[in-house]
Amino acid sequence: MLSFLRRNQVLFSAFLSVIFSLYIIAPAAKGQHRADPIGPLLMAVMRPLQSAIQSTVFGVRDFFGGYVALRGVAAENERLKARVRELEGEKSRLLEEEATNKRLRELMEFRTEWAPKAITATVIATSASAYFHTLIIDKGRANGVEKGMAVISPLGVIGQVVSVTGRNAKVLLVTDSHSGVDAMVQRSRARGLVSGSLDNGPVMKYVKRSDDLKEGDRLVTSGLDGVFPKGLLIGTVSKVNKKNLGLFQYIEVGLALDPARVEEVLVVRGNTPEIKD
Amino acid sequence: MKVSLLFFITGFVLLLFQTTLPRLVPLGPFVPDFALVLCVYLGLNHPTVGAVVGTFLLGYSVDVFSSNILGLNAFALTLVFITAYLSSRAIWVHSPLLSASVVFLASWVKGASLMLLWATFLTMERYGVGSLKYILIDATLAAVLAPALFWALKRGQNYLEQVKMPE
Numbered sequence: 001m002l003s004f005l006r007r008n009q010v011l012f013s014a015f016l017s018v019i020f021s022l023y024i025i026a027p028a029a030k031g032q033h034r035a036d037p038i039g040p041l042l043m044a045v046m047r048p049l050q051s052a053i054q055s056t057v058f059g060v061r062d063f064f065g066g067y068v069a070l071r072g073v074a075a076e077n078e079r080l081k082a083r084v085r086e087l088e089g090e091k092s093r094l095l096e097e098e099a100t101n102k103r104l105r106e107l108m109e110f111r112t113e114w115a116p117k118a119i120t121a122t123v124i125a126t127s128a129s130a131y132f133h134t135l136i137i138d139k140g141r142a143n144g145v146e147k148g149m150a151v152i153s154p155l156g157v158i159g160q161v162v163s164v165t166g167r168n169a170k171v172l173l174v175t176d177s178h179s180g181v182d183a184m185v186q187r188s189r190a191r192g193l194v195s196g197s198l199d200n201g202p203v204m205k206y207v208k209r210s211d212d213l214k215e216g217d218r219l220v221t222s223g224l225d226g227v228f229p230k231g232l233l234i235g236t237v238s239k240v241n242k243k244n245l246g247l248f249q250y251i252e253v254g255l256a257l258d259p260a261r262v263e264e265v266l267v268v269r270g271n272t273p274e275i276k277d
Numbered sequence: 278m279k280v281s282l283l284f285f286i287t288g289f290v291l292l293l294f295q296t297t298l299p300r301l302v303p304l305g306p307f308v309p310d311f312a313l314v315l316c317v318y319l320g321l322n323h324p325t326v327g328a329v330v331g332t333f334l335l336g337y338s339v340d341v342f343s344s345n346i347l348g349l350n351a352f353a354l355t356l357v358f359i360t361a362y363l364s365s366r367a368i369w370v371h372s373p374l375l376s377a378s379v380v381f382l383a384s385w386v387k388g389a390s391l392m393l394l395w396a397t398f399l400t401m402e403r404y405g406v407g408s409l410k411y412i413l414i415d416a417t418l419a420a421v422l423a424p425a426l427f428w429a430l431k432r433g434q435n436y437l438e439q440v441k442m443p444e
Contacts, residue, residue, distance in 0.1 A: 009326055010324045010325065010326060010328075010329060010362060011359070011362070013326045013329040013330070014329045014332075014355055014358055014359045014362070015359075017329055017330075017332070017333040017351070017355040018352060018355050018356065018359075020333070020351075021333070021336070021348045021349075021351040021352035021355060022348070022352065023348075024347050024348030024351070025346060025347070025348040025349060025352065025394065025398060026398070028346040028347075028348075028398065029398040033346075033347070034347065036341070036347055038334075038337060038338075038341065039341040039347070042338055042341050043341065043342075046292075046293060046296070046342075049293055050293065050296060050297055053293065053294075053297040053298070054297050054300070057297060057298065057300055057301050058300075060301065061300070061301055125296040125297055125342060126296060126297070126299055126300060126308075127296070127308060127342065127343040128292060128295040128296045128308060128312065128338075128339045128342045128343045129308060129310070129339055129343040129344070129350060130306055130307045130308045130310070130411070130415045131343075131388070131391050131411075131415075132343040132344045132345070133306060134342070134343050134344070134345070136296070136342060162345040163345070170342070170345070172345050175306065176345075178345060178395075197407070198407060198408040198411045199406070199407025199408055199411075200407050260300075260306070261300070
C-alpha cells in the first residue's frame with residue numbers, strides 16, 4: 001500500500017489539491033467565504049512591486065504614445081531630428097503630467113461636489129486571468145474602504161469592492177460576468193441588471209419585453225441595489241433584440257468607460273445623494 | 278532544491294507581470310496566461326509533489342488577484358497539471374510547436390473546468406458560442422507564449438541541474 005502511494009505520490013497529491021480546492025470553493029455556492037490567510041500577506045508583498053511596475057508601465061505607454069504622434073514632425077527636418085526627439089520626450093512628459101493633473105482635478109471636483117467622503121485610490125494591478133475582470137487598488141481597510149462599497153469615476157461606474165486587506169482592495173468590475181448593477185434607462189425609466197458576459201460583453205438583463213428601449217438610450221444606476229449611488233452613468237444601449245427570448249429582451253450595452261483602463265478611482269458608499277445631470 | 282527555487286521565483290515574477298503588464302498591450306479583456314504555461318511545463322518536465330503544491334499556490338495566488346471566489350483557479354490549474362502530467366507519459370514535448378499545442382489544449386481544460394464550476398455551483402447563466410470563442414482566443418494567446426517560456430524554463434532547469442552543489 002505504502003509503495004503504491006509512493007509510486008503515485010504526484011497523482012495522489014494532485015487529487016488531494018483538487019479536493020482541497022473544492023473545499024475552499026464550496027461555501028461560495030451558499031454566498032459565504034472561507035477566511036483567507038494567504039491573500040493579505042501576498043498582496044502586502046506584491047503591493048510595492050506592482051505599484052512600481054504600474055508606474056513604469058504608464059510612463060512607457062504615455063511616452064511612446066506621444067513619440068508616435070510626433071514622429072511626422074521629426075521627419076520634416078533631418079538636421080533638427082536630434083533636437084526634436086529631445087523635445088518629443090519632454091513634451092510627452094509634460095503632456096502626461098498635464099493629463100494626470102486634468103484627471104485628478106476632475107476627480108477632485110467630482111468628489112467635492114457630491115461625495116465629500118469618497119476615498120480616492122489608484123489602480124495598482126489588474127486581473128491575472130481573462131475569465132475574471134478585477135482591479136487591485138492601493139487603499140484598504142486602513143483608509144476606510146469596506147467590502148461592498150461602490151467604485152466609480154466621473155465618467156461612470158467601475159465596479160464594487162469584493163475583498164479588502166489592510167492597505168489594498170479588490171474591485172469586481174462591471175464587465176465581469178458575475179457582477180451586477182441595478183440600472184435604468186434614463187429616458188423611459190425601464191429597469192434591469194447590467195452585467196458582464198463572456199459571450200458578447202456587457203448586457204442588460206431582466207428587462208421586460210414590454211419596456212421601451214432603443215439603441216442609444218443612456219443607462220444610469222437606479223440606486224436600488226444599495227451599492228451604487230443613483231444617477232451615475234453606466235453607458236448606452238448598443239443593441240436591442242426582442243426575438244425568441246421569452247419574458248425578457250436581450251440588450252447589449254456599450255459602457256461609458258472601459259473600467260479596465262482607469263488609473264484613479266473613487267470609492268464611495270451606496271447611500272450618497274443622487275447625482276445631478 | 279535549486280530547481281524548485283527557480284520555479285518558485287519564476288512563478289512569483291510571472292504573477293507580478295501577469296497582474297501589471299497587460300495594460301501595456303491592447304488585448305482587450307485577455308491576459309497573457311503565464312501561470313498556465315508554467316503549470317503545463319511543471320506537469321511535463323518537473324512532476325514532483327513540490328510542483329503540485331506550487332501549482333496549487335500559483336492558482337490560489339491568481340485567485341487572490343483576480344477572482345471574487347477563492348479556489349477556482351487553484352482547482353483549474355491543478356487539473357491542468359494533472360492533464361499535462363498524464364500526457365507526459367505518452368508524449369515527449371521537444372519542439373516549440375508541440376509545446377504550443379499542449380498549452381493550447383491545457384487552456385481548454387482550464388476554461389472548461391472554470392465554466393463547469395461556475396455552472397455547477399455558482400451561477401444559473403448559460404454559456405454559449407461566445408464563451409467558446411473566448412476560450413479559443415485565450416488558449417491561442419497562451420499557445421503563442423508557450424515556446425519562448427518553455428525554452429527559457431528548460432534552459433534554466435538544465436543549467437541548475439548541471440551545477441554541482443558545493444562540498
